[in-house]
Amino acid sequence: MKDIKTEYRNEFLKRFTQSEIFKEEQSSFNNILGRVQWCLFPSATGKLIDKQLKEIAVTGPQKRILLNKRYKKLLCSNIDKVKRTKNLSLFKNNSFYNVCLPLGRGDNIYGYLVLSGLRKRLGSELLALLMSFTNSIIEEISKEMELSKLYEVIRPRAIALSTIHTIHRLISSTLDINELLPRIARLALQVLRAERAAIYMLEKETSKLKCAASVNYTKAKDFFKISQRCSPLAQRILSTARSILKKDLLAVPLIEEEDVIGVIAVRNKLEEKSFTMFDQEILITLAEQAVIAIRNAELYMEQQDITIGSIKSLASLLDLKLPGAYTHTNLFVELILALGREMNLSREEMRYLHYSALLPDIGMVFVPEQILRKTTPLNKKEFRLIKKHTKKAVEITRYLKDLEPTIPIILHHHERFDGKGYPDRLKGNKIPVGSRIMAVGDAFEAMIRRRPRRKPLTPTKAVFEIESQSGKQFDPKVVDAFMKLFNDGRLGSLVKGHKHELKKIF
Amino acid sequence: MSLKRFFKSHIHRKIIIFFHQNPSSIDTPRGVATWINYDRPKVNKALKELAKHKILDIHKSATATGYSYTRDKKIIREIKKQLQDI
Numbered sequence: 001m002k003d004i005k006t007e008y009r010n011e012f013l014k015r016f017t018q019s020e021i022f023k024e025e026q027s028s029f030n031n032i033l034g035r036v037q038w039c040l041f042p043s044a045t046g047k048l049i050d051k052q053l054k055e056i057a058v059t060g061p062q063k064r065i066l067l068n069k070r071y072k073k074l075l076c077s078n079i080d081k082v083k084r085t086k087n088l089s090l091f092k093n094n095s096f097y098n099v100c101l102p103l104g105r106g107d108n109i110y111g112y113l114v115l116s117g118l119r120k121r122l123g124s125e126l127l128a129l130l131m132s133f134t135n136s137i138i139e140e141i142s143k144e145m146e147l148s149k150l151y152e153v154i155r156p157r158a159i160a161l162s163t164i165h166t167i168h169r170l171i172s173s174t175l176d177i178n179e180l181l182p183r184i185a186r187l188a189l190q191v192l193r194a195e196r197a198a199i200y201m202l203e204k205e206t207s208k209l210k211c212a213a214s215v216n217y218t219k220a221k222d223f224f225k226i227s228q229r230c231s232p233l234a235q236r237i238l239s240t241a242r243s244i245l246k247k248d249l250l251a252v253p254l255i256e257e258e259d260v261i262g263v264i265a266v267r268n269k270l271e272e273k274s275f276t277m278f279d280q281e282i283l284i285t286l287a288e289q290a291v292i293a294i295r296n297a298e299l300y301m302e303q304q305d306i307t308i309g310s311i312k313s314l315a316s317l318l319d320l321k322l323p324g325a326y327t328h329t330n331l332f333v334e335l336i337l338a339l340g341r342e343m344n345l346s347r348e349e350m351r352y353l354h355y356s357a358l359l360p361d362i363g364m365v366f367v368p369e370q371i372l373r374k375t376t377p378l379n380k381k382e383f384r385l386i387k388k389h390t391k392k393a394v395e396i397t398r399y400l401k402d403l404e405p406t407i408p409i410i411l412h413h414h415e416r417f418d419g420k421g422y423p424d425r426l427k428g429n430k431i432p433v434g435s436r437i438m439a440v441g442d443a444f445e446a447m448i449r450r451r452p453r454r455k456p457l458t459p460t461k462a463v464f465e466i467e468s469q470s471g472k473q474f475d476p477k478v479v480d481a482f483m484k485l486f487n488d489g490r491l492g493s494l495v496k497g498h499k500h501e502l503k504k505i506f
Numbered sequence: 507m508s509l510k511r512f513f514k515s516h517i518h519r520k521i522i523i524f525f526h527q528n529p530s531s532i533d534t535p536r537g538v539a540t541w542i543n544y545d546r547p548k549v550n551k552a553l554k555e556l557a558k559h560k561i562l563d564i565h566k567s568a569t570a571t572g573y574s575y576t577r578d579k580k581i582i583r584e585i586k587k588q589l590q591d592i
Contacts, residue, residue: 166532173569
């Protein structure tokens with residue numbers, strides 16, 4: 001088996017003989033010196049020199065000279081001399097002069113360049129020129145090879161680094177844990193070229209691992225196996241915090257500040273290869289990034305839960321004062337969210353829509369209770385007071401930085417699509433989309449809920465009433481989304497599930 | 507475009523060869539353009555076409571799009587065959 005040094009030497013000599021500059025050097029010197037035999041010997045070993053001489057003799061012009069026994073002996077001893085001294089050697093064979101040059105840099109000699117059959121002794125100037133040309137070719141090739149080697153070493157590492165960076169960008173851009181974990185599993189699958197992947201997360205309550213995401217476990221039997229809480233190997237990692245590397249399985253712990261919070265496992269490399277230490281390093285790096293992304297997503301969820309909890313507390317407090325006057329039903333909130341999803345709102349838009357749906361009428365707190373309790377129609381002055389509730393809501397919510405994006409939604413949820421609403425008579429798409437959604441939800445809930453001033457409509461009648469107001473009171477796109485919920489039964493399910501709420505009267 | 511037609515296109519061929527030689531790689535259009543030394547807009551277009559034909563897998567997030575080599579054994583076999591013929 002060839003070692004790296006032999007390979008390097010062979011590559012060096014190959015590049016040397018193929019070098020255009022060397023060919024030009026040969027041509028120039030041949031013009032000056034006449035018919036000369038140029039030979040490259042990779043080794044100082046007698047046998048190899050002998051073999052090479054015979055090969056050259058088959059095609060070379062100096063057959064008689066090269067196959068001469070005395071010449072061979074002289075050649076071997078001069079190559080040996082050059083090897084020891086690392087300097088050129090001149091020798092004569094019968095009437096012919098010969099030059100032997102080392103090809104190398106510093107202490108490394110990769111071969112010997114021999115010029116044979118010179119009719120005259122080379123003058124010092126020509127000799128210097130020959131050495132100079134040869135050395136510059138050697139320098140050029142050495143640099144080329146160093147760069148080549150560097151490229152071979154650095155390029156795959158640079159590509160791997162770029163992969164890690166891309167993975168980092170892909171997983172850190174989502175704060176939704178339900179989207180994040182399957183994405184991590186898919187990326188692990190791809191980067192390790194494995195057939196299947198699963199992520200187990202530690203349940204705080206039970207201190208046991210549960211499968212949180214899996215990819216390509218298509219058979220029910222396999223899925224059942226991995227969805228069980230105590231996959232033995234995963235549990236082993238939980239207790240030892242050490243990776244497992246087998247031919248067809250690689251599993252590493254997800255560690256956050258010395259605690260194992262989960263395990264990521266991949267099975268069966270494609271093309272029936274085995275997992276390697278390098279694969280393990282890659283998966284550990286991926287796991288480290290995954291932990292940060294998971295933690296961020298969890299913190300984000302906690303923050304959302306705190307905000308929603310605070311809003312719900314406020315809503316409960318207001319409900320104690322006069323039930324149903326300042327808050328809407330859970331049906332309303334769920335309907336608003338269903339409409340938001342149907343209209344493909346972004347995660348951020350959904351978040352603020354949710355907050356807005358919990359407290360749209362908080363401004364009613366400024367309206368005198370007797371007006372809210374009134375069972376007869378409102379007069380103009382009373383209605384003017386009611387209309388101010390949206391702006392009053394802004395006064396309350398503006399102190400809560402987290403609720404800032406909800407302000408426009410709450411402020412404009414009584415605008416009409418045709419511009420005849422309040423407080424600012426906004427029209428069409430100038431009304432924030434959240435407000436347009438809330439308008440439909442608000443009207444539907446008001447129509448089917450028991451109110452002091454009127455009887456409720458049936459849900460179906462309320463639906464058609466809303467449909468008739470498409471383009472007038474309501475945004476046609478929101479009405480379309482609403483009708484989709486009605487036609488496929490989702491609206492009916494929502495109403496059915498919240499019947500008890502609708503029966504309450506405030 | 508069938509696989510053979512992709513191999514006739516220089517840029518598509520270069521991308522396929524890159525991913526075939528680096529099957530674990532997941533990279534953005536900018537990254538791939540660097541590795542194959544080509545204009546980013548052309549690479550972006552070619553990557554989308556290859557992903558459309560399932561030669562590459564696409565990974566999208568809000569802020570980044572990454573491409574990786576197909577895991578389909580049939581396509582990989584076909585690509586190997588095409589590379590041998592070159």
